Amino acid sequence: MASISREKIQSLVELQTVEADIRRVETLLAGTPVKVAAVTLEVEAFEATLAEEDGQLQAVQKAYREQEREAQVALAQIRKSNERLATVKTNKEYQLILKEIDDLKRKNSLIEDEMLACLDRIEAADAAVKQKKAQVLALRQTADRQKAEIERETQQLTAQLTDLAQAGREAARAVDPILLECFRRVQEQVKQRAVAPVVDAVCQGCHLNIPWQLFNELHRFDELTFCPHCRRIIFCQEEEKA
Ligand SMILES: [Zn+2]
Missing domain, CATH: 1.10.287.1700 (Helix Hairpins)
Known part of the structure; x- marks a missing residue:
């Protein structure tokens, strides 16, 4: 598995956000x-x-x-x-x-x-x-x-x-080139958002629970992890502090 870090994931999320904006504007123009x-x-x-x-x-x-x-x-x-x-x-x-x-x-x-x-x-x-x-x-x-x-x-x-x-x-x-390649591959498969946060052990891409052990590992940002259900790249999203 490719090594990962909070920053690498963050760059991926930013790319995904910009690309979603591009699609939104393209749809409006169409x-x-x-x-x-x-x-x-x-x-x-x-x-x-x-x-x-x-x-x-x-x-x-x-x-x-x-x-x-x-x-x-x-x-x-x-x-x-x-x-x-x-x-x-x-x-x-x-x-x-x-x-x-x-x-x-x-x-x-x-x-x-x-x-x-x-x-x-x-x-x-x-x-x-x-x-x-x-x-x-x-x-x-x-x-x-x-x-x-x-x-x-x-x-x-x-x-x-x-x-x-x-x-x-x-x-x-x-974005790290290897991570980008992986991201594009997943994008091709899921046709939607390829990277999804996990909140309270729930993948925000498919809204299914991931195993607690996997969720715990996610907190460490050690390696690139995929949702066992939808195959999206997943990462642990810190809970918003009120
Ligand atoms: Zn999922």
Whole structure:
């Protein structure tokens, strides 16, 4: 077994701490695109609803214009029929044209009713679109602020990562080479923290009890010791003095 000392273990713990910080910052940075996408998606969803409502408004406006045209045609026909009234020769013809005018007036009245209903719908749709436009505007501003905030965070994290990487290289250099090799091997096996303190004979890596004899030996910091359960490098952690 490789010889060990409190200091050697301490350098290993420091390396592990820095590396855990690096992983934490890397995870945060990896989440950045997801955060930006979520913000963008919310705005886009709202913009899509606005476009839909705007489309509905335009459809009602178009229907209104068509009714307006129909009403004009009906009025022109009424005018023409009135002109014809002056030129008719027989009473029968006169009655026929009067009936025609009557029908046209009824038709025109129906169109006008539809136009009024249309105007109500236009008013409501226009108000809804205006409200939604204001909401979209506010949402875009919020999204821009959030994106700027994410961008600031990303820059901070990137700078932090650069510092941590440097600290990690220094911490690795401070570890005894044989111990470092062993540490890397265990890291490969456990995929997590490779060095764990033992408190009250409990390995803090796997939370299982280690034999008391082994625990007693740990206090001496004589040789490199592994947890019999999880194979992590273990060391005795002095109890915190209150
Ligand atoms: Zn363990």
